[in-house]
Amino acid sequence: MISKDEVKHIAELARVGLSEKDIEKFSKDLSSILDFVEQLKEVDVSEVAPTEHITGLKNRMRDDLVNEFGNEKEIVKLFPEERNGYDKVKSVL
Amino acid sequence: MIRELHEKLIRREITSEKLTLDYFDAIEKKDPEIFAYLSLTKELALEQARRVDEKIARGEEIGLLEGVPGAIKDVICIEGTRTTAGSKMLDNYLAPYDATVITKLKEVGAVMLGKTNCDEFAMGSSTENSAYGTTKNPHDTSRVPGGTSGGSAAAIANNTAAWALGSDTGGSCRQPASLCGVVGFKPTYGRVSRYGLIAAASSFDQIGTLTHSAEDAAILLSAIAGRDKMDATSGDSFDKKFEEYLTGEVKGMRIGIVSEYFKKLAPEVKKLMEAVVEKYKKLGAEMVEIEMPYNKYALPAYYIIQPSEVSSNLARFDGIRYGMRTNDGEDSELGDLGSLGDNNKTLLETYLDTREYNLGAEAKRRIMLGTYALSSGYYEAYYIRAQKVRTLIKKDYERIFKEVDIILTPTTTSPAFKIGEKIDDPLQMYLEDIFTVTANITGVPAISIPAGKVTVDGKELPIGFQLMSKWFDEENLLRTADAFEVSQV
Numbered sequence: 001m002i003s004k005d006e007v008k009h010i011a012e013l014a015r016v017g018l019s020e021k022d023i024e025k026f027s028k029d030l031s032s033i034l035d036f037v038e039q040l041k042e043v044d045v046s047e048v049a050p051t052e053h054i055t056g057l058k059n060r061m062r063d064d065l066v067n068e069f070g071n072e073k074e075i076v077k078l079f080p081e082e083r084n085g086y087d088k089v090k091s092v093l
Numbered sequence: 094m095i096r097e098l099h100e101k102l103i104r105r106e107i108t109s110e111k112l113t114l115d116y117f118d119a120i121e122k123k124d125p126e127i128f129a130y131l132s133l134t135k136e137l138a139l140e141q142a143r144r145v146d147e148k149i150a151r152g153e154e155i156g157l158l159e160g161v162p163g164a165i166k167d168v169i170c171i172e173g174t175r176t177t178a179g180s181k182m183l184d185n186y187l188a189p190y191d192a193t194v195i196t197k198l199k200e201v202g203a204v205m206l207g208k209t210n211c212d213e214f215a216m217g218s219s220t221e222n223s224a225y226g227t228t229k230n231p232h233d234t235s236r237v238p239g240g241t242s243g244g245s246a247a248a249i250a251n252n253t254a255a256w257a258l259g260s261d262t263g264g265s266c267r268q269p270a271s272l273c274g275v276v277g278f279k280p281t282y283g284r285v286s287r288y289g290l291i292a293a294a295s296s297f298d299q300i301g302t303l304t305h306s307a308e309d310a311a312i313l314l315s316a317i318a319g320r321d322k323m324d325a326t327s328g329d330s331f332d333k334k335f336e337e338y339l340t341g342e343v344k345g346m347r348i349g350i351v352s353e354y355f356k357k358l359a360p361e362v363k364k365l366m367e368a369v370v371e372k373y374k375k376l377g378a379e380m381v382e383i384e385m386p387y388n389k390y391a392l393p394a395y396y397i398i399q400p401s402e403v404s405s406n407l408a409r410f411d412g413i414r415y416g417m418r419t420n421d422g423e424d425s426e427l428g429d430l431g432s433l434g435d436n437n438k439t440l441l442e443t444y445l446d447t448r449e450y451n452l453g454a455e456a457k458r459r460i461m462l463g464t465y466a467l468s469s470g471y472y473e474a475y476y477i478r479a480q481k482v483r484t485l486i487k488k489d490y491e492r493i494f495k496e497v498d499i500i501l502t503p504t505t506t507s508p509a510f511k512i513g514e515k516i517d518d519p520l521q522m523y524l525e526d527i528f529t530v531t532a533n534i535t536g537v538p539a540i541s542i543p544a545g546k547v548t549v550d551g552k553e554l555p556i557g558f559q560l561m562s563k564w565f566d567e568e569n570l571l572r573t574a575d576a577f578e579v580s581q582v
Contacts, residue, residue: 007461008427014404014464015411015441016457017425017449029458030465032520037393037475043482050480051487053326054296054536055283055564060325071172074189078415089413090440 002030094255094305095312098161102149109142109149109160113204116162120206120253128228129238129248131167132175133207138162141204148202157312157336159202163256164248167208168215169300170289171195178291179213179223179241182410182417182451192289193324194258194300194317201316206254209244213453214407215260215293217241218268218525221516222455229512230273233552236509239269239525245303246273256313257303262293263395264504264529266301267541267559271504274543274555276574278302278310281565282536283328285314286321294402297395297533307542307574311335314567328565338568339575344377346573349497351383354528358506361547362556366503369544369558373501375582378573381497387485391531394486396523397466397479404463407456412447419446458519483534490535494563499573501560502528504541508554528559537561540574 007027011018018026069075081088101107117135124130145160165171168178170188172195177183191199198205212222220228220243228243230236231251238247242259246269249257259266261279270277279301287298302313318330355366374380412418425445452460466475493500505525515521532539541557548554562570 002465006465010461010465010468011427013468014460015408015444015448016452016460017427017445018457019426019449022457025454026458026461029519030462033396033462033523034465036520036523037397037479040390040393040397040478040482043387043390043478043485045478045481045485048481048484050477051296051483052480054483054487054534055281055326055328057283057326057328062322062325069190071189074173074187075415078186078189080412080415080418087414090437090443092437092440 002027002034095157095161095309098255099155099157102145102160103155105149109145109204110139112160113138113142113162113206116206116253116255123251124253126229126234127231127247127251128226129209129244129251129253130164130207131177131210131225131244134171134174134205137171137174138204138206141199141202145202145204156201158198158316160204161255162204162206163258164206164209164245164254165195166211166242166245166257166259168211168260168291169194169258170291171205171208174208176208176291177225178215179211179225180452180456181224184417186416190289193286193321195289197317203316209242209248209257211244212241213456214291214403215241215262215265216403216455216459218264218522219512219515220244221512222453224453227512230509232274232554233509235511236554237272237512239272239509241265242277242303243269246270246275246277249273249275249303249305256309258313259301259303260290261299261301261533262297263399263526263533266303267504267529267539267557268525270303270541271557272509272555274546276304276307276310276543277541277557278304278314279532279539280314280318280567281328281538283326284330284538284565284567285317286319286324286327288321288323292406294399295406296402297399307540307571307578308336308339310540311339311571311575335567335571338572340572341576341579343373343573343576346378346499346569347381347497348373348378348499348501348573349381349383349493350501351385354502358503362503362507365544365547365556366558369577370501372577372580372582376576376580383493383497383500385489385493387482387489388531390482391486391534392523392527394479394482395526395530395534396462397475398483400459400463401466401476402463403459404467407460410448410452411444417447417451418443419450421446455519486531487535490537498569499560499562501558504528504557504559508547508549508556532561537564538567538570540570542574542577
């Protein structure tokens, strides 16, 4: 069972604001999903390596070149808050 | 369908412009009831169509897709068009670039009619998670079209597009195809570049197709497949023309089935699946009973790994760089944020509010689940264990594909369910993916083909069956699917 306090903690880590009602609902939902995945514990995985890439692709190298995007103006337009062509971020200190 | 329209274009029975306008008329008349489309790209479509008409008028040769109108799931970026991924978070997002698949479709002259509805950030099985409303199933409007590519599937079933692109993370092309009576195809992981696809879960995501036939899926795949420097996971396709492999022949093909899967189905659905098996036998395929002991763990493993990747991918939606920003000026209901909130309260409250008000319930649920599974102390027990189980499932498939060429299963356990029936029970909704999810867990290509119809509450509802082949063997997969459609036995 995932307690309401645990839900709050996870929400903080995930930076998702939740209402009291949501917290209650997610406590129930997450618990039922985690109960469902519990069956993975039956599987003996002691000698098994975790999957890293499903088709077994290895490192793919390319030249480290700068490619112009060419449409920077449209990206700047998407900034929620812009100043002098820069994305304005809230104070972090 | 695509070849038929192509023939009409080159015989000059219709112009691409007229064909495109006819589709827009159909959308105007028939889409309000179904709501397959979120936005239309009329100007772009007509411009594309006229260019093809000029080529035809000059007597130049045109490709199969050239001038043929289709729809694009709203998780794929088309430059200058609104691309929402079904989320309020991207309500104001105008894509500043084309996805690689769009660049490729533009190169071959395909006409794009508009963007189709989907579950928010491609998570769900019904389109009920779209922030813009639910798409209805054209076979019964009280039912869901499936999801997440429900808009694309419904557009095909409603004849408001000749072809459509979708994306498939756990069954999102195949499950709606099954419920809408159309063909849904997920290529091998890496077959199609995902540059410009809004990411859900990166180790599963693959762009796929919704079409009227397996041949149409092959024609589309030929246009969009191939290695792309913008997606390091994409593989070579050597400019293969997949439609040229459709010989209608499956003689000697070894098709694996798991009888246990059929036993659990409702009698009417079971009968349809048995008829599919019989038809393949008549066509000369050899049916082989196979065992996949780890398959039953695919769904639980998926619902650890997928949310984990989602929690990471959706972290970018924070109200800082693009998309919606919300700050209600009030303290978050999470209350005392401890050390998190000491120095950067405004920034933190912006994150919390932006994500609280602009993400829907399912997106939040998966972010929360993934954050939990990846958090310190649980990472080994959940995420790493699930990735180990994934390895075992993949080994099952490697072994089986030494014995058989194709695996045949149902696509879904039942036809379309009612709108509202499963939305309050996330686990029931997740179980919709039970047959489709293993192709994403293992990366193999898979396709859903209409098996027939069953009667539910006096309505005829379609349901599909699924074929899977080994990695990068779309030739055999599409050939087997096409043979079922074109052969009369």
